Amino acid sequence: MARILAVDDSPSMRQLVKLALSNGGHEVDVATDGVEALSVAGKQQFDVVITDVNMPNMDGISLVRELRRLTNYRFVPLLMLTTESTAERKQQGKEAGATGWLVKPFDPDRLLSIVSKVLT
Amino acid sequence: MESLAADPRCRCETLGVSAEAAAILLAYAMRESEAPAVELGNALERLGQGLKPSEGGPAPALLTADLAACVRALQFHDRLMQQLAVIRNLFTRLADHPLPQMAGFGAQRWEELLAQLRERLAADTHDELFELLVRTGGVGIQGAAGAAHAEGSAELF
Numbered sequence: 001m002a003r004i005l006a007v008d009d010s011p012s013m014r015q016l017v018k019l020a021l022s023n024g025g026h027e028v029d030v031a032t033d034g035v036e037a038l039s040v041a042g043k044q045q046f047d048v049v050i051t052d053v054n055m056p057n058m059d060g061i062s063l064v065r066e067l068r069r070l071t072n073y074r075f076v077p078l079l080m081l082t083t084e085s086t087a088e089r090k091q092q093g094k095e096a097g098a099t100g101w102l103v104k105p106f107d108p109d110r111l112l113s114i115v116s117k118v119l120t
Numbered sequence: 121m122e123s124l125a126a127d128p129r130c131r132c133e134t135l136g137v138s139a140e141a142a143a144i145l146l147a148y149a150m151r152e153s154e155a156p157a158v159e160l161g162n163a164l165e166r167l168g169q170g171l172k173p174s175e176g177g178p179a180p181a182l183l184t185a186d187l188a189a190c191v192r193a194l195q196f197h198d199r200l201m202q203q204l205a206v207i208r209n210l211f212t213r214l215a216d217h218p219l220p221q222m223a224g225f226g227a228q229r230w231e232e233l234l235a236q237l238r239e240r241l242a243a244d245t246h247d248e249l250f251e252l253l254v255r256t257g258g259v260g261i262q263g264a265a266g267a268a269h270a271e272g273s274a275e276l277f
């Protein structure tokens with residue numbers, strides 16, 4: 001079981017990610033944007049962070065960049081989960097320090113297998 | 121007496137008001153649909169809790185598969201909301217555009233306006249949606265197929 005932070009500005013997406021991961025036995029916390037996620041991640045340690053890209057206040061790519069600056073998140077898997085699929089945006093995510101890029105809609109089993117993969 | 125409708129300035133004002141009204145209606149419809157989607161998500165969560173295996177036994181496979189199908193399907197609400205948000209923002213931009221600049225603009229001005237709007241589109245799918253809205257047949261089958269192909273994909277760096 002891993003502690004996972006799911007970040008998305010859409011309430012229904014937060015629910016679905018949480019539901020999929022909880023059913024896989026993980027403990028899931030949620031945040032509505034990059035600012036809130038950074039605050040939550042500063043207070044407790046997560047094993048994986050899954051974040052949307054386009055969000056108000058702080059986008060997912062900026063969040064990844066900020067998390068990588070924190071010593072305790074330097075090697076934590078950070079996954080982007082977004083509708084965006086352009087090579088340019090993926091490259092931005094990669095340069096910011098993202099571990100992987102998942103395009104919505106996600107399949108619950110696939111998401112769980114990717115989480116397992118990045119945790120090993 | 122000259123018809124008011126024939127006055128370019130009047131037409132622009134009508135266009136601005138219509139665009140603003142469309143943006144408000146869209147925003148209202150989007151807000152209204154949020155609560156039922158969240159309610160459905162909550163119901164799925166409760167179902168998921170009920171499916172957790174008790175006494176070490178496996179969860180019913182068929183119900184687990186149905187729950188996964190619901191999770192996949194409900195994500196299209198989020199996709200729809202994102203696309204509607206793009207359309208709402210385009211309408212808002214159109215409504216906010218200064219009327220004197222809108223009045224009597226020609227093809228070149230229109231292209232400038234479209235370029236400005238395109239720069240504000242975050243995703244390639246939004247760009248395709250925009251093209252669909254402003255130009256008939258502007259989206260190639262290949263482009264649409266490419267976007268669909270990327271859906272659900274995963275890449276680890």
